[in-house]
Amino acid sequence: MNTYYFTEDHELFRQSFRAFLEKEAVPFIDQWEEDRRTPREIWKKMGDMGFLGLSYPEEYGGSGLDFFYDVVFNEELGRCNSGGFAITQQVVQYMSGPYILKFGSEKLKQKYLPGIISGDLISSIGITEPGAGSDAQNIQTKAIREGDHYIVNGAKTFITNAVYGDFIVTVVKTDPAAGAAGVSLLVIDQDAEGISRRKLKKLGWHCSDTAELHFDNVKVPVENLIGEEGRGFYYLMNGLQLERLCAVPAAVSGMEKAIEVSIQYMTERQAFGRPISKFQVLRHRIAQLAAEVESLKAFSYLCCKMFDDGQYDVKLCSMAKLLATELCEKVATQCLQFFGGYGFMESYPMARMYRDVRVGTIGGGSSEIMREILAKIIIDDVGYQSAGKGNGQPSKILKAASGAEKGSATATIEPSFDNLLAIMQKQAAKASPLGKTLQFNLEGQSIALDGRGEVNKVVAESIDADCTVDVSMQDLSALISGKLNPMSAFMSGKIKVDGDMGVAMKLQELFS
Amino acid sequence: MESYFFTEDHQLFRQSFRDFLEKEVRPHIDEWEANRETPRHIYKRFGEMGFLGLPYPEVYGGSDLDVFYSVIYTEEMTRMNSGGFCTSIGAHSGLALAHINGEGNEAQKQKYLTAGLKGELIGCLAITEPGGGSDVASLRTTAKKEGDHYIINGSKTFISNGVLSDYIVAAVRTGEPGAKGISMMIIDRDTPGVSATKLEKLGWHASDTGEIAFDDVRVPVESLLGEENRGFFYIMQHFASERLAMALIGVSQAELAIDLALEYMAEREAFGRSINKFQALRHRIAQMSSEVMSTRVLVYSLYRRFGDGDYIIKEAAMAKLLGTQLSDRVCYECMRMFGGYGYMESYPMARLLRDSQLGTIGGGTSEVLCEIISKMIIDSKNYKAAV
Ligand SMILES: Cc1cc2nc3c(=O)[nH]c(=O)nc-3n(C[C@H](O)[C@H](O)[C@H](O)COP(=O)(O)OP(=O)(O)OC[C@H]3O[C@@H](n4cnc5c(N)ncnc54)[C@H](O)[C@@H]3O)c2cc1C
Ligand SMILES: Cc1cc2nc3c(=O)[nH]c(=O)nc-3n(C[C@H](O)[C@H](O)[C@H](O)COP(=O)(O)OP(=O)(O)OC[C@H]3O[C@@H](n4cnc5c(N)ncnc54)[C@H](O)[C@@H]3O)c2cc1C
Numbered sequence: 001m002n003t004y005y006f007t008e009d010h011e012l013f014r015q016s017f018r019a020f021l022e023k024e025a026v027p028f029i030d031q032w033e034e035d036r037r038t039p040r041e042i043w044k045k046m047g048d049m050g051f052l053g054l055s056y057p058e059e060y061g062g063s064g065l066d067f068f069y070d071v072v073f074n075e076e077l078g079r080c081n082s083g084g085f086a087i088t089q090q091v092v093q094y095m096s097g098p099y100i101l102k103f104g105s106e107k108l109k110q111k112y113l114p115g116i117i118s119g120d121l122i123s124s125i126g127i128t129e130p131g132a133g134s135d136a137q138n139i140q141t142k143a144i145r146e147g148d149h150y151i152v153n154g155a156k157t158f159i160t161n162a163v164y165g166d167f168i169v170t171v172v173k174t175d176p177a178a179g180a181a182g183v184s185l186l187v188i189d190q191d192a193e194g195i196s197r198r199k200l201k202k203l204g205w206h207c208s209d210t211a212e213l214h215f216d217n218v219k220v221p222v223e224n225l226i227g228e229e230g231r232g233f234y235y236l237m238n239g240l241q242l243e244r245l246c247a248v249p250a251a252v253s254g255m256e257k258a259i260e261v262s263i264q265y266m267t268e269r270q271a272f273g274r275p276i277s278k279f280q281v282l283r284h285r286i287a288q289l290a291a292e293v294e295s296l297k298a299f300s301y302l303c304c305k306m307f308d309d310g311q312y313d314v315k316l317c318s319m320a321k322l323l324a325t326e327l328c329e330k331v332a333t334q335c336l337q338f339f340g341g342y343g344f345m346e347s348y349p350m351a352r353m354y355r356d357v358r359v360g361t362i363g364g365g366s367s368e369i370m371r372e373i374l375a376k377i378i379i380d381d382v383g384y385q386s387a388g389k390g391n392g393q394p395s396k397i398l399k400a401a402s403g404a405e406k407g408s409a410t411a412t413i414e415p416s417f418d419n420l421l422a423i424m425q426k427q428a429a430k431a432s433p434l435g436k437t438l439q440f441n442l443e444g445q446s447i448a449l450d451g452r453g454e455v456n457k458v459v460a461e462s463i464d465a466d467c468t469v470d471v472s473m474q475d476l477s478a479l480i481s482g483k484l485n486p487m488s489a490f491m492s493g494k495i496k497v498d499g500d501m502g503v504a505m506k507l508q509e510l511f512s
Numbered sequence: 513m514e515s516y517f518f519t520e521d522h523q524l525f526r527q528s529f530r531d532f533l534e535k536e537v538r539p540h541i542d543e544w545e546a547n548r549e550t551p552r553h554i555y556k557r558f559g560e561m562g563f564l565g566l567p568y569p570e571v572y573g574g575s576d577l578d579v580f581y582s583v584i585y586t587e588e589m590t591r592m593n594s595g596g597f598c599t600s601i602g603a604h605s606g607l608a609l610a611h612i613n614g615e616g617n618e619a620q621k622q623k624y625l626t627a628g629l630k631g632e633l634i635g636c637l638a639i640t641e642p643g644g645g646s647d648v649a650s651l652r653t654t655a656k657k658e659g660d661h662y663i664i665n666g667s668k669t670f671i672s673n674g675v676l677s678d679y680i681v682a683a684v685r686t687g688e689p690g691a692k693g694i695s696m697m698i699i700d701r702d703t704p705g706v707s708a709t710k711l712e713k714l715g716w717h718a719s720d721t722g723e724i725a726f727d728d729v730r731v732p733v734e735s736l737l738g739e740e741n742r743g744f745f746y747i748m749q750h751f752a753s754e755r756l757a758m759a760l761i762g763v764s765q766a767e768l769a770i771d772l773a774l775e776y777m778a779e780r781e782a783f784g785r786s787i788n789k790f791q792a793l794r795h796r797i798a799q800m801s802s803e804v805m806s807t808r809v810l811v812y813s814l815y816r817r818f819g820d821g822d823y824i825i826k827e828a829a830m831a832k833l834l835g836t837q838l839s840d841r842v843c844y845e846c847m848r849m850f851g852g853y854g855y856m857e858s859y860p861m862a863r864l865l866r867d868s869q870l871g872t873i874g875g876g877t878s879e880v881l882c883e884i885i886s887k888m889i890i891d892s893k894n895y896k897a898a899v
Binding site: 259263267277283286291295299301302306320322368370371373 | 513516774777778788791794795797798799801802803805806807809810813814816827829830831833834879881882883885886889890
């Protein structure tokens with residue numbers, strides 16, 4: 001299977017990274033776990049070796065490599081059997097850094113990216129608050145602009161790397177009245193005045209530091225805003241896919257490792273005069289687990305491949321995250337059982353795995369939240385589902401969609417190109433000018449909208465637009481007729497936006 | 513996701529095959545289920561349309577298409593919701609003809625494969641015996657050589673197409689006890705001494721499942737398929753594709769169950785709202801859909817390797833194990849979404865549930881698959897290709 005996704009160069013990278021970890025990390029992890037902290041030197045060493053910033057551009061010190069190097073990176077971290085060790089750089093490289101890389105100003109990139117790639121800087125992502133975790137839209141931390149600064153007040157909790165780290169990509173409300181549209185991302189330095197922190201004790205991930213943070217009139221320069229005000233929720237929706245996805249290869253390799261060490265133990269351990277690897281129920285349990293892990297691995301690789309090809313598939317990423325973290329629980333529990341009493345002892349590997357995997361189904365969107373997202377995509381979006389399978393009957397899709405929404409004048413819109421073009425021309429003329437250019441790619445044909453003049457002009461051609469939106473004709477008709485909300489269409493992957501997100505934000509206006 | 517495995521041509525084939533099935537198969541399924549057999553004329557229609565020979569060489573009337581055409585074939589067949597119908601066609605084109613195409617000599621192929629792909633000569637594959645199914649190596653039906661004939665004695669059971677087929681590809685003992693004394697033999701139905709009785713069963717109603725007795729059946733030595741005493745290895749070899757197909761059927765059944773449930777849940781109301789608004793049911797759908805998607809990607813990935821010539825014994829066993837388990841679980845859960853209607857024959861779930869049950873039994877039970885997998889990963893046993 002590997003040959004479909006990895007080249008020889010990937011495998012060479014794997015060998016050298018594995019050798020590095022076996023020499024520089026694995027022998028010390030027990031100590032770090034005990035210390036409840038991983039020393040910075042290891043990140044510096046990783047940076048020196050070029051193991052960090054794999055897919056970050058070279059201008060910031062990265063290596064500009066494809067995503068399967070990141071897959072290897074995560075797989076090898078996963079084999080170290082310490083969730084706490086693995087999560088540190090996962091948060092830095094995949095959960096916080098990308099917001100700066102993708103949406104930050106050049107100045108922010110220059111300031112922070114070289115440091116996280118050299119291993120000098122450790123970053124955090126601060127979303128969760130004492131009062132809001134799953135319900136991320138409901139965060140309360142405020143950042144109110146005063147002159148050149150934002151004044152930040154509020155609290156965050158369960159924030160990885162935020163006790164010993166250097167800066168936090170913090171999710172704040174710049175417009176507390178506006179709901180999701182008032183959410184912004186701010187880079188806040190850990191040494192800023194007014195931040196206090198408390199280190200939290202926890203079940204697992206012992207060598208990772210987890211903090212509760214309080215912001216008391218913390219002054220943050222406006223240039224620390226990532227992207228634009230009010231766009232934070234979109235950035236997050238975009239970034240969470242990567243966060244969820246990169247947990248998957250690490251989970252798979254962790255499970256493979258657990259099965260490997262179990263088999264090894266089972267062939268050595270004797271009971272009733274034979275190695276326990278001869279007992280059929282244990283053998284079949286191994287077979288079952290190995291099959292499930294193999295299956296997840298195939299799925300994981302395909303999701304990673306799609307990501308590598310630029311396809312954010314919310315549905316598949318959510319499925320992979322859900323399945324991987326749930327399977328980890330099962331594998332950890334059942335593999336620990338193979339070890340009998342030794343499984344319960346810290347001197348054997350399963351105890352740590354058992355407690356470390358427990359956070360998987362909670363963090364990064366709990367299993368319940370994954371199922372909520374999936375249920376919305378699968379059950380409420382009949383159109384998406386059928387279209388995806390290629391067996392949809394258009395009439396049925398529109399009928400199903402129309403059940404949902406307002407009795408607007410445009411009951412059902414015939415999803416033909418000419419018809420859509422005509423309607424778009426009418427709608428766009430009514431809406432206030434976008435100020436930028438926007439292009440819809442509709443199954444091979446294009447509609448361009450030029451909003452730089454007094455009125456938005458819509459023509460059937462392809463231009464070099466500030467922002468492009470890929471959408472099916474079916475979904476565009478649903479958008480126009482108000483049966484599909486642009487935000488949920490974005491989250492469910494029905495529309496794919498490339499380029500200036502600000503333009504995309506205005507879709508709502510265009511279609512209302 | 514599909515675009516990583518299927519081309520536009522594949523999807524065009526899917527559409528035309530689906531249209532064909534909707535027109536010529538779907539309307540008759542209930543009747544075939546009630547009659548407990550699939551009529552011969554539909555094999556002929558399949559043959560005329562070229563649907564029996566997708567992977568087979570063109571010289572014998574096949575189309576020599578890549579494995580993903582067969583994947584589409586299996587997926588669309590499964591959506592007809594009649595395991596019995598699928599098996600009737602499949603035991604012929606996927607089992608009997610696979611052995612003939614794989615090990616048959618030119619004369620055998622000219623005779624059985626050519627007519628078989630036209631749907632004119634129907635076959636079956638007979639391995640299981642009343643005394644043992646899982647333990648293939650201990651089979652007891654004997655074929656003793658006498659001059660230029662073999663004399664066959666013994667019996668086979670649970671054989672799909674075992675009553676209606678024109679010939680039987682049978683595993684028989686020609687040599688020493690154990691795996692190394694087994695050969696494959698083609699036995700024409702009208703050979704004196706061959707008799708069969710039809711068995712009644714839980715599901716797969718449109719398929720005839722037979723018990724076959726061989727009483728001093730004389731067949732010419734030319735009936736031997738492949739080399740003498742190599743039969744066990746041939747069987748194992750063909751298991752990879754059979755198991756992949758069963759894995760795919762499992763996944764497709766599960767997917768069908770979810771689709772049917774989704775449709776029903778959108779329409780059915782309880783406590784003043786459609787039941788698809790109840791969170792407990794929604795999350796169950798989300799969970800099952802994820803498992804189905806993941807397993808589907810596994811099966812597709814393995815088909816890709818299989819198509820590229822990889823010998824995937826362990827992985828095919830894994831896929832079949834997971835796909836058939838999944839199907840049982842999902843069909844059961846989805847049937848429950850229908851409440852009492854799920855139990856009624858006028859709704860599709862009852863048949864889907866009972867048909868699914870064969871998955872974990874046929875083509876190697878789940879336990880046998882776990883035996884193979886655990887031998888390979890715990891004892892580092894290797895199975896090599898027979899050729
Ligand atoms: C070790 C650790 C490290 C973490 N690191 C970070 C970090 O670096 N940055 C960060 O921002 N956050 C981090 N988190 C926080 C994590 O993302 C949250 O814990 C998670 O999102 C869940 O939020 P919550 O704890 O508030 O639970 P809640 O949202 O209160 O959920 C409680 C329970 O209710 C369920 N639930 C919630 N909504 C629904 C619903 N609609 N339907 C059904 N069930 C529902 C949940 O699934 C859960 O079982 C970390 C957490 C841990 C434990
Ligand atoms: C509808 C139908 C159609 C079929 N079509 C065909 C066909 O076309 N051609 C054909 O040749 N066969 C066919 N079969 C037979 C099928 O392949 C066998 O039923 C299957 O291989 C199991 O064999 P058995 O029934 O003898 O069960 P047994 O081998 O007797 O097994 C009984 C139970 O013991 C378990 N078991 C066996 N060995 C072990 C072990 N080592 N460790 C743990 N558990 C074990 C099994 O898993 C099973 O649960 C068909 C069966 C059915 C029901």
